Amino acid sequence: PTRRNDITNEYDLSEESLGVGINGKVLTCWHRATKRKCALKIIKDSDKARREVILHKKASEGCVYIVQILDVYENMFESNRCLYIVMECMEGGELFNRIRNRRDKPYTEREAANIILMIAKAVAHLHRMDTAHRDLKPENLLFSNTSEGALLKLTDFGFAKEGNNEKLPLMTPCYTPYYVAPEILSNNKYDKACDIWSMGVIMYILLCGYPPFFSAHGGTISAGMKSKIKAGEYKFPKAEWKNVSQEAKSLIEKMLTVDPDARVTIDWILRCSWLIGTVPETPIDIRSMLDSENCEQMRIEIAAANHAQRRADADD
């Protein structure tokens, strides 16, 4: 007998893996009625898992730059209760795979600006909902399809965090916040600032092919790398940066500002000249940098930098 709202009533599941996230694995599945190929993320049920689904669903409803959630089921999987998140299938794959596989026309600074603009629109939508993503990285940025006009969308809300502004009765007239701590009033601006920092790291890599902070001997996060992040110590080496516009470099400097209070906000970024103005079509060849082992090394660095930044901002 068909169980009430079992996912297999509507979808054919597959073994084809699309990767593994923080909380669970991602497979393809097919919506039987419409023959539509979808992505399915299976996560073990928990409060954290439910928060991920609620935040992702809320965010995806109002923004085309966030991967859309189509359905959510809670079903049993190998005797564990799991959440099945059905999403639109992003057939263009991850951000860097697409740039690396670029063959026909050169990838340019203007294209990098278009990519950053789409990321900024997703982040702006989240920050306006007083939500921070907190795990912005190239693996969580996927193209909707393989066409030139494909949209870049954000996914994986496993670290996302909502502010507190609606939870506290701060705005009721009779309430006098004698006892409320400053961080409660700041509605998680440090988490949002952490997203801006990650955008700065992604923009830097898009324009030269390697990360701004890295550990000398190519290991995972090292003490040296952590101190460079905390000191905001990075350079624009001439070889790769001599043809990049000054506007791009000054935007990176504002995003990679160590003091989260001094770091630019997403609203400032959406109005900056590099994103609004006409960006030069200077060719940028980062494919060599994105080859496999460098790429693996870079994924490690970004994840480590995100992690370090989350902790650093939280310490402030």
Ligand SMILES: O=C(Nc1cc(-c2cc3c([nH]2)[C@]2(CCCNC2)CNC3=O)ccn1)c1cccc(C(F)(F)F)c1
């Ligand atoms: O990843 C693809 N489509 C896709 C993928 C996702 C997806 C969601 C999540 C992830 N991917 C990751 C996988 C591991 C890396 N981080 C992101 C972990 N967390 C998630 O929440 C969502 C929607 N469509 C893809 C890529 C190339 C071809 C195709 C296909 F051929 F199927 F069209 C699909």
